[in-house]
Amino acid sequence: MSKVIISLGNDISTDDIYPGRFMATVLPTETPQFAFFDRTEFNAKLKAKAFPAGSIIIGGENFGCGSSREQAASTLKGYDLVVVARSVARIFLQNSINLGLQVVICPALEASEGDELEITATQVLNHTTGKTFEQVQLPASRKGIMAAGGLIPYTRAKLMARA
Amino acid sequence: MGMTVVEKILARAAGLPSVKAGDVVEPRVDLAMSHENAALVINQHREVFEGTGLAPKVWDPSRIAIIFDHRVPAESPKTATNQKKIREFVAANGITKFHDVRGDVGGICHQILPEYGYVRPGSVVVGTDSHTTSHGALGAFAFGIGATEMASVWALGIAVNIEVPATIKVVVNGEFPPMVGAKDLILHVIGKLTAQGANYKVLEYHGGTIQRMSTSGRLAICNMSVEAGATSGIVPGDAETLRYLHEEAGVTETITTVAPDPDAAYVQTLEIDVSSLAPQIACPHMVDNVKPVDQVAGTKVQQIVIGSCTNGRLDDLAIAADMLRGKKVAEGTRMLVFPASSRIFAKALDKGYVHDLMKAGAVVMNSGCGPCLGVHEGALGDHEVALSTTNRNFKGRMGNPTGEVYLCSPAVAAASALTGVITDPRK
Numbered sequence: 001m002s003k004v005i006i007s008l009g010n011d012i013s014t015d016d017i018y019p020g021r022f023m024a025t026v027l028p029t030e031t032p033q034f035a036f037f038d039r040t041e042f043n044a045k046l047k048a049k050a051f052p053a054g055s056i057i058i059g060g061e062n063f064g065c066g067s068s069r070e071q072a073a074s075t076l077k078g079y080d081l082v083v084v085a086r087s088v089a090r091i092f093l094q095n096s097i098n099l100g101l102q103v104v105i106c107p108a109l110e111a112s113e114g115d116e117l118e119i120t121a122t123q124v125l126n127h128t129t130g131k132t133f134e135q136v137q138l139p140a141s142r143k144g145i146m147a148a149g150g151l152i153p154y155t156r157a158k159l160m161a162r163a
Numbered sequence: 164m165g166m167t168v169v170e171k172i173l174a175r176a177a178g179l180p181s182v183k184a185g186d187v188v189e190p191r192v193d194l195a196m197s198h199e200n201a202a203l204v205i206n207q208h209r210e211v212f213e214g215t216g217l218a219p220k221v222w223d224p225s226r227i228a229i230i231f232d233h234r235v236p237a238e239s240p241k242t243a244t245n246q247k248k249i250r251e252f253v254a255a256n257g258i259t260k261f262h263d264v265r266g267d268v269g270g271i272c273h274q275i276l277p278e279y280g281y282v283r284p285g286s287v288v289v290g291t292d293s294h295t296t297s298h299g300a301l302g303a304f305a306f307g308i309g310a311t312e313m314a315s316v317w318a319l320g321i322a323v324n325i326e327v328p329a330t331i332k333v334v335v336n337g338e339f340p341p342m343v344g345a346k347d348l349i350l351h352v353i354g355k356l357t358a359q360g361a362n363y364k365v366l367e368y369h370g371g372t373i374q375r376m377s378t379s380g381r382l383a384i385c386n387m388s389v390e391a392g393a394t395s396g397i398v399p400g401d402a403e404t405l406r407y408l409h410e411e412a413g414v415t416e417t418i419t420t421v422a423p424d425p426d427a428a429y430v431q432t433l434e435i436d437v438s439s440l441a442p443q444i445a446c447p448h449m450v451d452n453v454k455p456v457d458q459v460a461g462t463k464v465q466q467i468v469i470g471s472c473t474n475g476r477l478d479d480l481a482i483a484a485d486m487l488r489g490k491k492v493a494e495g496t497r498m499l500v501f502p503a504s505s506r507i508f509a510k511a512l513d514k515g516y517v518h519d520l521m522k523a524g525a526v527v528m529n530s531g532c533g534p535c536l537g538v539h540e541g542a543l544g545d546h547e548v549a550l551s552t553t554n555r556n557f558k559g560r561m562g563n564p565t566g567e568v569y570l571c572s573p574a575v576a577a578a579s580a581l582t583g584v585i586t587d588p589r590k
């Protein structure tokens with residue numbers, strides 16, 4: 001069970017998650033400091049390590065829309081956060097899968113900051129409200145990348161199979 | 164059942180007789196484009212080879228394009244060092260489609276690729292930039308990917324686990340009224356579809372308006388298709404595509420185009436008549452918050468921007484120059500113009516546009532992304548308002564989270580530069 005640390009609205013862009021002015025920073029070890037940088041208080045709490053691994057960010061529809069910047073996924077992965085959203089933009093979802101950031105799509109989701117959620121293989125249980133929500137399953141192909149531990153090991157295996 | 168254009172392209176690229184929406188394929192990649200974020204791709208690519216005993220190498224250096232555009236010339240030692248590292252990688256790997264910080268061959272990636280004939284109808288183009296959708300203007304299936312995915316492409320030459328997207332058919336007919344054009348059309352489409360209305364889908368453009376439209380206009384439309392969430396926008400290759408590639412991009416070899424089957428399956432059809440379309444504005448802070456210009460006319464603006472991969476081409480600069488010639492940018496408003504490529508800049512010089520714009524008070528900047536993403540030049544002050552021909556107006560996009568960005572066509576931007584408030588160019 002994990003706590004919702006922030007509940008965001010629809011169309012949260014990658015500019016919001018990771019502002020463009022920090023794009024020269026690319027190393028996954030360095031990107032986390034800029035997560036939600038312009039949400040000053042939240043950024044400060046993240047940096048102060050106020051949230052345990054597995055803590056949950058709630059997004060509405062179209063979470064991660066906009067730029068393809070991979071930093072938007074690595075910055076959240078750096079804190080081992082989990083994203084649960086009603087729907088997720090394509091490139092952000094793919095980047096997350098590639099980097100091993102857990103993203104759960106849950107179209108009917110209702111959850112507020114402070115709620116305790118349990119994420120099973122197929123559902124999200126909101127223990128605070130007592131409600132249960134169905135997940136949209138990722139296509140099998142994407143699950144393959146996740147099972148391999150991300151796109152780098154997945155590609156490495158393909159490369160070795162060719163050699 | 165017939166295939167859409169993208170289904171045909173993917174079937175061919177994956178070596179299959181046919182594919183349909185929802186299938187998972189691994190198409191070979193014809194062109195793989197990156198900009199400064201190649202710095203991250205290089206790291207990830209090296210990591211792919213770790214522990215394999217194989218030397219890290221790219222599958223085909225002739226199919227990789229790297230263009231410096233996001234922060235040129237470098238705004239910080241960090242960017243300069245990233246660029247240096249990329250230059251070394253380019254040299255070591257024999258990558259020839261490389262466009263450095265230069266006044267002759269430089270420019271924004273989404274202008275350079277078409278301009279140099281790197282994109283062909285029917286090809287599969289991936290880029291580490293969401294506006295890679297632009298290249299659908301030449302009949303290619305072009306989409307944005309992340310840096311790690313690009314590292315995988317560099318290693319394997321294929322895009323792994325691509326789900327064949329479903330296609331929305333957009334049929335556009337009618338003549339544009341004066342002062343209305345491709346940018347207004349795509350803003351209107353985004354307003355109709357919403358910012359996620361085309362998520363995971365392709366927008367395939369048809370109709371008389373599209374057939375008559377120049378490649379420049381098609382680039383603007385496909386560029387912004389991603390703002391409706393689309394994986395890709397595409398105009399099936401036609402006579403205009405061939406004209407552009409042969410006459411403007413200097414391609415000499417024979418080019419074949421790919422058309423959809425007449426009985427292709429579309430998930431949705433959108434019909435649009437542009438003959439009574441008004442100039443459109445996307446209001447802060449969402450690209451789908453689209454209104455006709457008269458609803459926001461009179462809004463005071465401190466910064467006007469004309470440029471970007473959406474509207475920084477010669478015809479866009481011509482509109483601005485024609486409207487500003489012999490006049491002055493309003494006091495209290497600054498106007499920044501950044502041509503999409505050095506070639507366009509040079510042509511604008513030859514035609515006198517640069518002179519016209521500068522005399523009117525505009526600052527003409529070097530080719531590149533400039534103020535579009537607000538990391539380099541042209542940031543907004545606190546609570547300032549910008550009116551821009553770029554493609555995104557998310558909070559913070561022009562470098563300041565308290566700023567506001569309105570998006571519009573070059574005609575609206577130029578008319579508003581003269582008045583200092585959002586202005587209907589038809590008046």
Ligand code: SF4
Pocket residue numbers: 232233271272273292294471472473531532535536553554
């Ligand atoms: S001009 Fe703007 S939208 Fe286009 S590639 Fe550059 S930053 Fe991206």
